[in-house]
Amino acid sequence: MRYGAETQITRSVIRGGGILRITDLIAKKRRGERLTADEIGFWIDGLETFADYQNSAMLMAIAINSMTESEVTDLTLAMVRSGRALDLSRYGECTVDKHSTGGVGDGTSFIVMPVMAAEGRVAAKLSGRGLGHTGGTLDKLESVDGVRTDLSEKEFFSILDKTGIAIAGQTAELCPADKYLYALRDVTATVDSAALIASSVMSKKLAAGARNIVLDVKTGKGAFMKTQKEAEELASLMVRIGRRAGRNTSALITTMDEPLETRVGNALEIEGALEVLRGEKRGDVYEVSRSLCKALGVEPERFDRAISSGAAYEKFESMIYAQGGRAGCLDRLPRSRYTAVVTAERGGYLVRTDAMTVAETVLDAGGGRRRKGDPILPEVGVVLLAEFGDRVEKGQPLARLHYSREGDGELAVRLAQAFDISDERPKPRSRVVGEIV
Numbered sequence: 001m002r003y004g005a006e007t008q009i010t011r012s013v014i015r016g017g018g019i020l021r022i023t024d025l026i027a028k029k030r031r032g033e034r035l036t037a038d039e040i041g042f043w044i045d046g047l048e049t050f051a052d053y054q055n056s057a058m059l060m061a062i063a064i065n066s067m068t069e070s071e072v073t074d075l076t077l078a079m080v081r082s083g084r085a086l087d088l089s090r091y092g093e094c095t096v097d098k099h100s101t102g103g104v105g106d107g108t109s110f111i112v113m114p115v116m117a118a119e120g121r122v123a124a125k126l127s128g129r130g131l132g133h134t135g136g137t138l139d140k141l142e143s144v145d146g147v148r149t150d151l152s153e154k155e156f157f158s159i160l161d162k163t164g165i166a167i168a169g170q171t172a173e174l175c176p177a178d179k180y181l182y183a184l185r186d187v188t189a190t191v192d193s194a195a196l197i198a199s200s201v202m203s204k205k206l207a208a209g210a211r212n213i214v215l216d217v218k219t220g221k222g223a224f225m226k227t228q229k230e231a232e233e234l235a236s237l238m239v240r241i242g243r244r245a246g247r248n249t250s251a252l253i254t255t256m257d258e259p260l261e262t263r264v265g266n267a268l269e270i271e272g273a274l275e276v277l278r279g280e281k282r283g284d285v286y287e288v289s290r291s292l293c294k295a296l297g298v299e300p301e302r303f304d305r306a307i308s309s310g311a312a313y314e315k316f317e318s319m320i321y322a323q324g325g326r327a328g329c330l331d332r333l334p335r336s337r338y339t340a341v342v343t344a345e346r347g348g349y350l351v352r353t354d355a356m357t358v359a360e361t362v363l364d365a366g367g368g369r370r371r372k373g374d375p376i377l378p379e380v381g382v383v384l385l386a387e388f389g390d391r392v393e394k395g396q397p398l399a400r401l402h403y404s405r406e407g408d409g410e411l412a413v414r415l416a417q418a419f420d421i422s423d424e425r426p427k428p429r430s431r432v433v434g435e436i437v
Contacts, residue, residue: 022050022058029061037074044078044177052184059181059190067195073241075195079203082177086153088209091122091160096296097210098125099201101234104222104355105259109137109167110273110316111289112214112296117165117319118311119298124160125167126174126208128182129369138169143267143334143378146326163318175207187371192224194234202241205249212248214295215239216288219433220257222355228253228433235436250295253434254288258353258388260431261285265367265381265402267333274330277313283387284431291432334379336402340412344392348421351388357418358382358399361411365403377404382415389426 020042029035035043047055067075088095096116100106113123127149129136138149151159151168159166170179178200185191185200205213215238218224219231235251242249254260262283263272275281276289293303306312320330362368366377383400386392398419401412 022046022054026054026057026061029058029065032065034068035071035074037070037078040071040074041078041081044075044082047082047177047180055181056184056188056190059185059188059193059196062195063190063193066193069237069240072195072198072237073244075199076202076206076241077245079175079177079181079199080207083173083175083207085207086124086126086156086174086209088122088124088211093211094120095122095124095210096212096214097123097205097208098214098216098292098296099205100216101197101201101218101231102224103216103218103254103256103260104359105261105264105269105272105285106216106218106256107140107261107263107269107273107276108216108285108289108292110140110270111276111285111312112292113165113167114277114312114316114319115289115293115298115303115306116296117163117315118306118309119293119302121164121212121296122160123165123315124156124208124210126170126204127167128169128204137167139376139378140266140269141167141323143270144320144325145329145332146324147320147329148324151323159319159322163315163322165315165319166323167319168323170204175203178203186369194225194230194237197224198234198237198241202238202245205242206245206247210247212296213242213250214292215249215251216292217251217253218256219253220255220355222259222359223256232434232436235434239436251436252288252291252295252432253436254291254431255429255433256355259355259358259382259384260288262384262387263381264358264384265362266376266378267335268381268383268402270330271333273316274313277307277316279308279310288431295435295437336377336379336381337404338402338406338409340401340403340409341397342399342401342412342416342419344386344394344396344398344419344421345416346421347393348391348423349425350386350390350392350398350419351422351424351426352420353384353388354418354420357414358384361401361415361418365401365408365411366405380404380408386419389428391425392421
């Protein structure tokens with residue numbers, strides 16, 4: 001199905017006793033009125049026949065005026081019906097899935113899913129690409145030499161049968177409506193809409209078939225939901241949609257004022273996850289991953305054991321090779337051509353590393369997409385050399401920018417603005433600030 005490939009501006013149907021036209025529905029939502037299930041179904045069913053600019057107009061109207069819970073539920077189910085769903089029933093009740101609403105330096109999927117697989121669960125995850133300023137799970141995985149994420153349904157099940165874990169992109173048959181809208185939102189400034197985020201996330205989660213779902217809903221300057229209240233409302237909405245569909249769904253609220261990991265960028269985040277899986281480091285990404293696994297039924301001590309025993313690393317490695325990774329690929333991740341170091345302008349305690357500034361720097365270095373279809377440079381990114389609460393001295397390195405295009409070294413000037421240093425030591429803080437169960 002090729003959404004947006006044809007243009008039938010005047011397309012209309014008789015449904016529910018009336019004639020439906022896309023222009024009328026755009027105008028209705030622009031006025032802030034509620035769309036019926038029939039009207040939403042008409043829009044989603046006809047995506048391929050409407051022009052990109054008409055679908056973009058509807059997205060913008062939704063982003064401005066939002067949707068009621070019933071509208072979001074109807075939109076979610078319509079997107080699920082746009083294709084076929086995966087049937088994971090052969091694995092019983094032990095199937096698990098995890099989703100993040102988008103963060104900076106967030107490689108938790110590469111920790112949570114291997115741990116769950118090591119604990120005997122079937123970890124089946126369908127993911128997306130970079131959206132807005134956030135990195136995409138698929139883009140990160142594809143930075144590993146040879147790894148494929150464009151798996152057929154048959155290949156996906158074969159890998160699950162063999163390893164107990166698979167992370168792949170949506171097939172053409174699964175939620176094609178969401179796949180089209182997902183890409184369109186990225187280039188129309190309609191990413192940070194709670195209604196569109198909820199329907200996009202939950203349509204994929206429901207269609208992916210897992211019985212147990214945990215959602216990591218981000219809040220803060222580097223998240224789409226800027227306040228904890230907004231994050232809690234989005235999390236509650238998605239949890240209710242999941243439960244109405246018969247899935248065991250829960251959510252954590254986690255902060256994203258600062259990058260979650262010390263590495264931001266596609267290959268760099270894989271490298272960071274490998275350090276955790278090999279038991280070489282902990283930090284915030286470890287603690288958030290631990291909490292997400294607890295929400296899926298794995299207690300902290302079992303999480304620790306899956307890491308320390310090497311079982312989680314073995315699961316991740318087996319998935320990498322099952323999905324096409326070449327021999328030794330995890331030891332030779334892509335490297336940038338150049339680096340530039342940002343140093344502290346004064347001594348004191350590091351009290352803030354602005355996640356959005358770091359993310360925008362990586363995006364402009366080629367680590368993300370400004371336009372639909374833009375290529376990505378997997379090797380670029382930022383490595384943070386000091387973390388929250390660290391004592392630093394004037395001239396001490398705070399971060400290293402990795403870039404591959406001549407001239408991008410100038411981005412280090414903006415990156416330097418990400419760091420706030422104070423004379424006072426900051427109070428300890430937790431990245432997990434709420435839970436919806």
